[in-house]
Amino acid sequence: MTLEPIRYKNNQLEILDQLLLPGQSKYIKINGVEDGWNAIRNMQVRGAPAIAIVGCLSLVVELNKQQFSNKDELRDIIGDKLKYLVSARPTAVNIKIAADELTNLAGNLSKNESISVEEMRKRFIAAIESMPEKDLNDNKSIGDHGAKAVLDLYPKNSKVTMLTHCNTGSLATYSYGTALGVIRSLHAQGRLEHAYCTETRPYLQGARLTAYELVYEKIPSTLIVDSAVSALMKEKKISGVVVGADRVVANGDTANKIGTYTIAVVAKYHNVPFFVAAPFTSIDMNIKSGHEIVIEERPDKETTHFQGLRIAAEGIPCWNPAFDVTPASLITGIITERGVFRPDELKDLRL
Numbered sequence: 001m002t003l004e005p006i007r008y009k010n011n012q013l014e015i016l017d018q019l020l021l022p023g024q025s026k027y028i029k030i031n032g033v034e035d036g037w038n039a040i041r042n043m044q045v046r047g048a049p050a051i052a053i054v055g056c057l058s059l060v061v062e063l064n065k066q067q068f069s070n071k072d073e074l075r076d077i078i079g080d081k082l083k084y085l086v087s088a089r090p091t092a093v094n095i096k097i098a099a100d101e102l103t104n105l106a107g108n109l110s111k112n113e114s115i116s117v118e119e120m121r122k123r124f125i126a127a128i129e130s131m132p133e134k135d136l137n138d139n140k141s142i143g144d145h146g147a148k149a150v151l152d153l154y155p156k157n158s159k160v161t162m163l164t165h166c167n168t169g170s171l172a173t174y175s176y177g178t179a180l181g182v183i184r185s186l187h188a189q190g191r192l193e194h195a196y197c198t199e200t201r202p203y204l205q206g207a208r209l210t211a212y213e214l215v216y217e218k219i220p221s222t223l224i225v226d227s228a229v230s231a232l233m234k235e236k237k238i239s240g241v242v243v244g245a246d247r248v249v250a251n252g253d254t255a256n257k258i259g260t261y262t263i264a265v266v267a268k269y270h271n272v273p274f275f276v277a278a279p280f281t282s283i284d285m286n287i288k289s290g291h292e293i294v295i296e297e298r299p300d301k302e303t304t305h306f307q308g309l310r311i312a313a314e315g316i317p318c319w320n321p322a323f324d325v326t327p328a329s330l331i332t333g334i335i336t337e338r339g340v341f342r343p344d345e346l347k348d349l350r351l
């Protein structure tokens with residue numbers, strides 16, 4: 001049985017409150033878009049694919065509660081609510097891409113004279129309800145393509161040791177995970193020697209969530225502090241790094257959890273292959289290079305406090321960007337559900 005971060009059944013939406021993990025497994029109800037926005041903003045749900053799925057499902061919950069007098073009204077409400085959901089966190093692109101596609105769908109459905117407002121609502125909801133299964137299937141393909149790409153670099157039947165950052169597992173997606181899915185796939189094939197995960201300051205997605213998933217899945221693994229990455233690459237035989245992405249742009253530059261760029265620089269120095277694992281829903285072709293990506297800055301309190309307790313000196317100001325951008329030149333390959341691409345190959349792909 002895998003972890004179930006998102007429960008959606010009979011128009012009821014619940015999420016596992018990731019702020020309480022690993023100490024407590026508590027589900028909270030999402031009763032509509034306002035709840036969805038708050039859960040995303042407060043990081044009770046986080047991880048680019050999970051944010052998109054929860055945000056869009058929160059809209060479904062709300063649409064099912066209301067009556068609409070005509071299709072234009074339904075289209076306008078959908079457009080406004082999606083815009084609002086996208087505003088919860090700016091860097092992860094999956095929810096923006098989903099919102100754009102769904103806004104177009106609502107526009108087309110509203111223009112279709114052969115369908116009623118009720119039929120429009122049904123078709124729109126069906127499109128959102130297909131997202132979880134697609135995410136799961138995409139993640140399994142990412143896992144398999146990624147495992148092959150890593151193993152192809154090493155002698156036949158040898159085992160590999162991987163490093164990952166942040167949380168990209170079941171908890172960051174609907175299920176299975178992206179970068180952690182690659183590690184999971186290597187483990188399932190009996191080809192994983194060991195996985196290392198970073199703590200991922202300041203929110204500790206690695207220590208709290210990835211470590212929890214690795215233990216849960218009985219994957220041989222070790223937790224390190226973020227600042228141990230250089231030492232790890234010097235002292236242990238690391239076969240590859242695999243991380244997720246919040247936004248991959250047209251030239252292959254990739255925004256991911258703060259600290260990813262440092263790991264990529266260190267990997268280059270130590271000649272360790274550095275992979276990004278992400279579904280096509282994380283690829284933003286509208287942005288040419290990483291300079292244009294909006295990086296979310298989170299409150300100082302996430303750096304100065306831990307579980308409500310001040311750990312930093314009183315009065316010190318903080319700079320707390322949630323993400324950084326790894327230049328394409330440091331990325332060996334981008335693992336997607338359709339295969340593995342060099343960063344410079346992205347621009348020729350049809351999304």
Ligand SMILES: CSC[C@@H](O)[C@@H](O)C(=O)COP(=O)(O)O
Pocket residue numbers: 046047048049092165166167168169172173177178179205243244245246256257258322
């Ligand atoms: C499959 S999740 C990929 C990324 O979203 C993940 O690595 C990450 O950076 C998550 O950041 P978070 O701030 O926890 O939402």
